[in-house]
Amino acid sequence: MDQNQIVEIITKVTAKAQADENFKKEYIANPKKVLSDAGLNFPEEINIHLIEGTPSNSQIPNSTKTDIYLLLPTVSEEIKDESLSLKSSASCESTSSTCFTIPSCASCASSASSNSCS
Numbered sequence: 001m002d003q004n005q006i007v008e009i010i011t012k013v014t015a016k017a018q019a020d021e022n023f024k025k026e027y028i029a030n031p032k033k034v035l036s037d038a039g040l041n042f043p044e045e046i047n048i049h050l051i052e053g054t055p056s057n058s059q060i061p062n063s064t065k066t067d068i069y070l071l072l073p074t075v076s077e078e079i080k081d082e083s084l085s086l087k088s089s090a091s092c093e094s095t096s097s098t099c100f101t102i103p104s105c106a107s108c109a110s111s112a113s114s115n116s117c118s
Contacts, residue, residue: 001040009040010070018075028052031070042068 013035017024027034031048035041042048050072051060061069 006040009035009038013038014070014072017072024072027072 013027017027023034028050031050032042032046035048045066047067049061049067049069051069052072053074055071060071061067063069
């Protein structure tokens with residue numbers, strides 16, 4: 001799986017979580033399972049951590065070989081139509097809406113974040 005595919009999966013899962021409160025609760029409770037169900041699998045030793053809100057990149061901890069930090073941005077307006085949220089979030093790759101880093105053991109993808117693998 002290449003970096004673009006990883007970014008696409010995380011972006012779609014993030015958009016769905018922003019549009020669907022029940023899905024968001026599931027994503028927060030078990031992000032690794034939700035991402036796996038979406039087609040993004042991680043080795044057993046990898047832990048996925050979600051950070052809710054609008055922290056700047058400097059407030060997102062650096063991902064490590066075993067811990068990956070993902071931002072679940074807060075949406076200021078209620079999104080009632082998931083298809084709208086999916087379309088609007090498609091451009092998240094070029095903004096800070098979806099900030100994450102993935103260490104090299106999971107293809108070392110990064111988007112809108114200057115965090116480095118350590």
